[in-house]
Amino acid sequence: xxxxxxxxxxxxxxxxxxxxxxxxKGGGAMIVGFALGAPTGALAQAAxxxxxxxxxxxxxxxxxxxxxxxxxxxxxxxxxxxxxxQTGLLQVAAEELDMGMHQVSTIRLDTNIxxxxxxxxxxxxxxxxxxxxxxxxARARMELLARAGVHLGVQPGSLEVxxxxxxxxxxxxxxxxxxxxLLGDKPFNVKYDGTAxxxxxxxxxxVGHRPARVDIPDKVAGKYTLVQHHRVPGMLHGxxxxxxxxxxxxxxxxxxxxxxxxxxxxxxxxxxxxxxxxGVVAEREWDAVKAAxxxxxxxxxxxPLGDHxxxxxxxxxxxxxxxxxxxxxxxxxMMQKAAFVRGSSYxxxxxxxAPFAPNCALADPTGEQLVxxxxxxxxxxxxxxxxxxxxxxxxxVRIQFFEGSGTFxxxxxxxxxxxxxxxxxxxxxxxxxxxxxxDELGWDNYGPAHAxxxxxxxxxxxxxxxxxxxxxxxxxxVTSTVSDSARTKAGVERANGSGSITVNPISTGSMYKIANxxxxxxxxxxxxxxxxxxxxxPLDLSFAFASEQTxxxxxxxxxxxxxxxxxxxxxxxxxxxxxxxxxKAADWKPKVMGSQAESGDVVRGRGVxxxxxxxxxxxxxAEIEVNRKTxxxxxxxxxxxxxxxxxxxPALVENQMVGQMIQSVSRVLKEEVxxxxxGVTSLDWSTYQVLRFAEHPEVTPVVxxxxxxxxxxxxxxxxxxxxxxxxxxxxxxxxxxxxxxxMTPERVLKALEGQxxx
Amino acid sequence: MARYVLEVNGQAKAVEVxxxxxxxxxxxxxDLRLTGAKYGCGLGQCxxxxxxxxxxxxxxxxxxxxxxxxxITTIEGLxxxxxxxxxxxxxxxxxxxxxxxxxxxxxxxxxxxxxxSKSPSASDVxxxxxxxxxxCGTHDRVVKAALRAASAK
Ligand code: FES
Ligand code: FES
Numbered sequence: 037x038x039x040x041x042x043x044x045x046x047x048x049x050x051x052x053x054x055x056x057x058x059x060x061k062g063g064g065a066m067i068v069g070f071a072l073g074a075p076t077g078a079l080a081q082a083a084x085x086x087x088x089x090x091x092x093x094x095x096x097x098x099x100x101x102x103x104x105x106x107x108x109x110x111x112x113x114x115x116x117x118x119x120x121x122q123t124g125l126l127q128v129a130a131e132e133l134d135m136g137m138h139q140v141s142t143i144r145l146d147t148n149i150x151x152x153x154x155x156x157x158x159x160x161x162x163x164x165x166x167x168x169x170x171x172x173x174a175r176a177r178m179e180l181l182a183r184a185g186v187h188l189g190v191q192p193g194s195l196e197v198x199x200x201x202x203x204x205x206x207x208x209x210x211x212x213x214x215x216x217x218l219l220g221d222k223p224f225n226v227k228y229d230g231t232a233x234x235x236x237x238x239x240x241x242x243v244g245h246r247p248a249r250v251d252i253p254d255k256v257a258g259k260y261t262l263v264q265h266h267r268v269p270g271m272l273h274g275x276x277x278x279x280x281x282x283x284x285x286x287x288x289x290x291x292x293x294x295x296x297x298x299x300x301x302x303x304x305x306x307x308x309x310x311x312x313x314x315g316v317v318a319e320r321e322w323d324a325v326k327a328a329x330x331x332x333x334x335x336x337x338x339x340p341l342g343d344h345x346x347x348x349x350x351x352x353x354x355x356x357x358x359x360x361x362x363x364x365x366x367x368x369x370m371m372q373k374a375a376f377v378r379g380s381s382y383x384x385x386x387x388x389x390a391p392f393a394p395n396c397a398l399a400d401p402t403g404e405q406l407v408x409x410x411x412x413x414x415x416x417x418x419x420x421x422x423x424x425x426x427x428x429x430x431x432x433v434r435i436q437f438f439e440g441s442g443t444f445x446x447x448x449x450x451x452x453x454x455x456x457x458x459x460x461x462x463x464x465x466x467x468x469x470x471x472x473x474x475d476e477l478g479w480d481n482y483g484p485a486h487a488x489x490x491x492x493x494x495x496x497x498x499x500x501x502x503x504x505x506x507x508x509x510x511x512x513x514v515t516s517t518v519s520d521s522a523r524t525k526a527g528v529e530r531a532n533g534s535g536s537i538t539v540n541p542i543s544t545g546s547m548y549k550i551a552n553x554x555x556x557x558x559x560x561x562x563x564x565x566x567x568x569x570x571x572x573x574p575l576d577l578s579f580a581f582a583s584e585q586t587x588x589x590x591x592x593x594x595x596x597x598x599x600x601x602x603x604x605x606x607x608x609x610x611x612x613x614x615x616x617x618x619x620k621a622a623d624w625k626p627k628v629m630g631s632q633a634e635s636g637d638v639v640r641g642r643g644v645x646x647x648x649x650x651x652x653x654x655x656x657x658a659e660i661e662v663n664r665k666t667x668x669x670x671x672x673x674x675x676x677x678x679x680x681x682x683x684x685x686p687a688l689v690e691n692q693m694v695g696q697m698i699q700s701v702s703r704v705l706k707e708e709v710x711x712x713x714x715g716v717t718s719l720d721w722s723t724y725q726v727l728r729f730a731e732h733p734e735v736t737p738v739v740x741x742x743x744x745x746x747x748x749x750x751x752x753x754x755x756x757x758x759x760x761x762x763x764x765x766x767x768x769x770x771x772x773x774x775x776x777x778x779m780t781p782e783r784v785l786k787a788l789e790g791q792x793x794x
Numbered sequence: 795m796a797r798y799v800l801e802v803n804g805q806a807k808a809v810e811v812x813x814x815x816x817x818x819x820x821x822x823x824x825d826l827r828l829t830g831a832k833y834g835c836g837l838g839q840c841x842x843x844x845x846x847x848x849x850x851x852x853x854x855x856x857x858x859x860x861x862x863x864x865x866i867t868t869i870e871g872l873x874x875x876x877x878x879x880x881x882x883x884x885x886x887x888x889x890x891x892x893x894x895x896x897x898x899x900x901x902x903x904x905x906x907x908x909x910x911s912k913s914p915s916a917s918d919v920x921x922x923x924x925x926x927x928x929x930c931g932t933h934d935r936v937v938k939a940a941l942r943a944a945s946a947k
Binding site: 248249251252253254255256258259260264265320321322323325326390392394440444470472687691695696720722726727729734735 | 811813817823824830837868878882891892894896897919921924927928930936937
């Protein structure tokens, strides 16, 4: 049910329950509706939401409620971002409780209700979100069994549970009691400390299996409640007013003058200002859209920004803070002794999160707290930032998470949240703010550009004997454009060190046993570059693009098949596992890369590569076609393998893999933030190109299941491998190396032209 | 104030707007509370706002209310979670959504396309969806879902 249709008090109380109680079977398809919770649940829920969180992390009641109808509500601190992790977390809870998937539901994050588990990022939902939930659920089960023992007059040890029904083992259900009868909406009042026994992986009934995602039927019916859907009575529509395309970090958006008369002709439109923040509100959304476009503002200009083609040279010349990330043996010395040395410099672009839904938030100042519906990935951090911007105590702000679209890292969701908060506070009315496409693409916190210099040496037998990687990039911002403007403060950059982006040692050669290896990160200050932040698999596409092409070049130098070459050099069975799984799925035929280059206008190639983000393992094989006349590359087939330890729901991981591999194709072939001296120029889907239907590959995902290993991330770990496999396939097809991505037709033609001349 | 009567999902709906140029998308979402069609770009580049007017898939972000004549079908009028349209059922079968923000455009474009094209190939489907953007990489599954819906008809 779309809870925008509910009376406002219900819509605002956060009681929209993602429920499986509406489970129906129909036409062979499992149809699952999102309905409101049962009345008892809703009441208990409202009581829960009465005061500002976070609730006690160690209390079982923070994580779970058992209802009289023998269902359970699970409260987690990780949000649904389109990756289906709610389904995965429900599987974990239902597994430990011995309940069925149809008996458990969850609610959206809310700073008055749900626990603080920090951001939903780094693919951490199952990895970091599940252990606390699992421990709380195990403790809950223990408590329920103790109570059942008293109720049935037996020792808890002689009880068994199925679908929330506790019965005495061996009695065929003669004596039994349900969880609902035992607890029925009353609190547990117990804490968990991690000592309650959890199930052995070999006993799992739900984890490792594939229940269908709970969110899809409503999404397909246009009924799923996204943050963009909410409307409340008396609400105004707001838009931010920003220059078209950001300039350098540090300049921000500073108005020199604002001509309010320029929107006098638009009915009810008003300018809202706070510090340097400029926005407009109007009763009708279209009037707000028009007013934002019509408002005449003179903006302060900053230093010229340079452009997207010269940024790599600038990074390499800049005064950087250098950190040696890995350093073993004597790479320089061994490089001299190697039979072959290969290396090159690489240029990688700024890329945008470009969420398909421009960010949106609705702030309502009319109650005790300022209540904001927001697509933030971290409700508690968002609450803190809003409180800072407004100068309010945190407890006066309540953030309720609602999905926008996939965001892939820090897009403008905090900006939208803060803009709504400011405009609602200034007008005293609820205000809904949505970014326009050009606001989102022009004022994103982009994945930073990267320049790399890689060199590696191999001996005549095919062992990698030396490896050096130098990478240059600037870091990430911790503040947002709107908070900088409203507080008239310069943006804050993450200091070097933990949390700033440095070269990832795992993505740069760590998968091979190399006795002499050095990786150095050169961090440039962000001033007068673009705003940077984490973008899905942060910089791993860049690292893999540079590193895995170098590895491939070594294989060619010793005339080995790239798979055999990697097998020989891999130092870890889990890397070997994903490599083997990917090449098996692809039915890889050994060859020396580029040795069978086809003639004709359209040539084909295959490539392989490894890569990851943090802890999981990824491998990919790509099959591409290159049109030598037009320069167009089409990725025909991708085979990816991922080992993320215990995979809770292989279907979800496969879906994630397909999504990330296709996004990787888009990023390595098409996506680039462009800018000139006056600011960012890629402001819509024609200037910021993404992969379209004609160019999408067929994708085969393979999950390497390891039930005895802890679950690790699955949302971004096969992207680097995919990007590099495509680059390697390009060499296989053409005999030419691409040192820069995106591999656009212009760049491809230029590279091929160079080949013809030599 | 200008008043218009629209025919949406089989019902006549009267709406009042300030500006005859106001796109149909905003009227559907704000006045009629039909939030299936979505704002993605407002530029006709992504398909998020697709509705069907007299059998044609149309970008409601570029359709001024003053020219929104004919029978308008939104995704809410196509089917429900309980009684999905053949295209919606196929999308569920194929789990052809991640975040779902593009799903309206995919489903509506596919539905209008399949009404005209009875036994399309995969490449026909790709052509039909060429102007729709998905940021989450559901392309493969969307094509499979469209083919499944075509064969179910
Ligand atoms: S919103 Fe209409 S095409 Fe993008
Ligand atoms: S599913 Fe997210 S944009 Fe397509």
